[in-house]
Amino acid sequence: MRNGRQNGTPAYKKIQATILKRVDSGRLKPGDAVESERELAKIHGVSLMTARHALSALEQDGVVQRRRGAGTFIAPPKIHFNKLMGFNELLAGRNLAASSKVLSFNVVTNEREVAARLALVHGTPLNEVGRLRLGADEPFALETCYFSAEQFPDLTRTTLARGSLFAILEHDYGIQLAYADEEVDATAADAETAHLLQVPRSHPLLRMRQVLYSTKGKATVYVLGLYRSDRYNLLIRRFR
Amino acid sequence: MRNGRQNGTPAYKKIQATILKRVDSGRLKPGDAVESERELAKIHGVSLMTARHALSALEQDGVVQRRRGAGTFIAPPKIHFNKLMGFNELLAGRNLAASSKVLSFNVVTNEREVAARLALVHGTPLNEVGRLRLGADEPFALETCYFSAEQFPDLTRTTLARGSLFAILEHDYGIQLAYADEEVDATAADAETAHLLQVPRSHPLLRMRQVLYSTKGKATVYVLGLYRSDRYNLLIRRFR
DNA sequence: AAGTGGTCTAGACCACGGC
């Protein structure tokens, strides 16, 4: 029997698309039943195995839940836990206007610890960018990020002032970030930090050291962040 | 063609078992090739789709990686990030001897915030257990945990002094924990906390509020923890 | 060119759920 697919899209993906469209448009809500395997097979003129594949894969993606003897139902909305987000994204999620002020932009060669975390030989020139992060014009955090000066030659102070580092990496350099390893502890504000963040000296701050990895698994950026814990806290979901 | 399976185990699971056994025993190492779909089908006397199902499901579980045109290979060992661990487990991973001292054990009815987080009506009696957590006999953390007094009637002070809360919940009450939502920020030690943790007053501490959920999705335990950030820090992996 | 995984067919029987 001939395939019948006009373009290059597999039949099972087309079936998924018809379901996903209804979910996105709100016509299908969590708990609603989806057509059964047999119905989908008949509607789309495919075999049972193909309709089944479409539903099974959607279940793997967390879009639907299948119950033997009962049917296939839209899954509860999936919440993104432990999602790696840039500062702008983060504040956008809280409906706050994010802005940044570049405080410093230097080339450093003597940050042994940072170079090691980025898997670079000691002495490799690194761009060091200090930024004050503001939400609704109130200071939120102080972030210092490091990345190879050679790998990102045109990343200047003005470029960084414009937009988010995440966006610049992804659009200007074609580097997609995949994940970040983070180390979190608490520390006390020193005089300069206290002044910049407008908190009393010795005020407790959340300190986060991040190594951002690209989709190719390469350590790309190191970020040291100090966060006002009255304005920012970390939400994590951990699994057993 | 008849099915041929003697017992209730599906053929595809048997095929998976033969592969998993070799992985566990070390005969198959990461990067090693697994038999192709066609080989597996011939060996086990099943159809191609069944052999394929066995491999596809193993790929979903992260055991193997499949590359079109190349073959199926054992995946690199998966590392458990963001793994929910009790204090004892945590320190065991760092080769430190964990111990605990129960500081208080009360029944409280007036913790509106906690009751809400556990999805209980305000006024429900809660056991409140304060524990000092030690690693190698040095104070690490101060943890106060809350759980329904009615749901865990026999959980006494002495029971808790014996072992880990995780173990007690799982073995004595048959409650498997599935995940925890955590909220992390920084705070300064008050006089009592400073004394117990043996740090100066106003010393920065990592504060973590955890809601532990059972496999049935029920909020079961609430934990408020204060951690000496010189001895303990949080390691997280976040994904894009 | 040979082998691999990716998609697909047109059926089948089974186990389970809800009515």
Next chain:
DNA sequence: CCGTGGTCTAGACCACTTC
């Protein structure tokens, strides 16, 4: 009971990788 998802067959063609 009937409809659901779960497993399975014995093939087929395609797209891709490796040699």
